[in-house]
Amino acid sequence: MSNGFLSQEEINALLNGEGSQEEEEKKEATDTELPELPDLTDLEKDLLGEVGNISMGSASTALSTIINQQVNITTPVVSVTTLERLKDSFEIPNIALEVKYTSGIVGENLLVMKIDDAAVISNLMMGGNGIVEGEIKELSEIEISAVSEAMNQMIGSAATSMATMFAREVNISPPLSKIWSDLTAPLAEGISDDEPVVLVSFSLNIGELVDSNIMQLLPMKTAKKIVAIMMGEESMDEPSVENNSTPAPIVEEKKSAKAVEAPKQEIVYEKPIEREAPKVEVKQASFEPLSVRESATTMPNNIDLILDVPLQISVVLGRTKMNVKDILNLGNGSLIELDKLAEEPVEIQVNGKKVAYGEVVVVDENFGVRITNIVSSQERIKSLGK
Known part of the structure; x- marks a missing residue:
């Protein structure tokens, strides 16, 4: 400043300062204009996290079987957001699988996976080694079909696991998959952009090939129903x-x-x-x-309380009676003839009680039993008194 007047540099500095202050005020105003979202209690978050952890654990087992790689989907983190806010943090493109629960629980479910991770899965499913070079911008129709099938198997296993937890049958509609690469396009048909949704983010690890995350999105109404079922508050409504x-x-x-x-x-x-x-x-x-x-x-009205009780399962190949003399004469190479024919089904017993019949098979170099007939309820009830 000279002779009481401002220099041009000082004037520019003042103008720039006012401009930046106005921008900060606009940002603060924008932040305050965002509507408040309904929050979940700690108990509700814990329940949703536990349901997600168990169901996604089942989904990871299904995926591991398909791609012949060790898969871990763990560490669920539950939060509330909207699709509009979520789009700002998305790395596009992504592949999204939309599923509707049709019975047991009615609602929407959205599974979102990064396209890079989807490329690895499709490569493994088509007989590759899972190594994908370069930046993935899009997938071919065959790759999309392969990943969609894998995600279908995952969500089907997750629904089966939920049915066990809810003690009711859970059915889903045929899943719809699509590549989401446009921020202006809707992510899901059944979920609006401004609707509050529950985001459950999981850590996704596939062998040494993938260390990423996968997201599950549930509308608030669907999430509340899951919590109500888990707490036993909706068991009598349906x-x-x-x-x-x-x-x-x-x-x-x-x-x-x-x-x-x-x-x-x-x-x-x-x-x-x-x-x-x-x-x-x-x-x-x-x-x-x-x-x-x-x-x-x-x-068993409270059978849910004993679902995790371990039971001893045994398979009876056959029986016979021998004299003490014959038993003492047994040695290497001796044959013992049983009272079962070669093609006759074997008995499957739980804690010594006969529950089914089956045939012996070989599974991964181990013996197994394929169930061919279940003992009727009347016979099982009668056997309890023996």
Whole structure:
């Protein structure tokens, strides 16, 4: 400053300072304008993380079988975001697999994988060594088909694992896969960009070839349903809806009432039987087998508490009786004849109780048993008293 006036450099400095201050204010205003997202409690995050950990553990086993490589999908991290915010951190292109749960739980599920990792998986599935050179921009139709099949197997195994955890059947629709390479394009058809979603990020390791991550996206409504099922808060909702929605057909009422409780079932079915007593067909509707099955299924009301109890499984190839003299004469090369024919099925026992029949097979140089017939519920119940 000279003679009370500002120099040109000082004027420029002041103008630049004001401009940067305005930019910072705009950024702060933009940050504050972002809507607050609903958050999850620590318990809900733990439950979703545990469900994801178990289901993705099953998915990793399926993928490992397909590509013949050791696969680990672990360390779930649960957070809440939107697809719009998630796009800012995405490294495109990606491959996304969209699945809808149709029964057991109804909702959406989105599995997202980096295209570089997908290229390694497709290479392994087509007989390669998994080494992909150069930067991957896109996949061929054959590679996309191979990766889609692998992801289908993964999500199918995950659904099976969820069915075990939920103690109910979980079915999914045919998965839809696509390459997502445009930030302006929608990532999922059933999930809007501004909808709150639960992001579960996993660590993905495939042998020494891949050290990356894979993401699972669930709408907030679907995530809340999973939490409610795991906490036992939604177990009575679905059966009651089915029972009220189909009051007319007698056969359908049997299925729904059996899923709720036995006393109501007796009240519902005794009156129609008395009214239709002259009809022989009604009496021959095999109610006795149903009651036996109900007693077998309704007795272990808290069977979930013992699902992880180990049981001893043994396979009985055959039996025979020998004198002490014959046993003492046994030596190397001696033959013992059993009371089983060569093609006769062997018995499969759990804790000494016969539950099934099967045939002996060889699996990876080990003996195994393929189940050919399951012992009926009545026989299993009778064997408990022996």
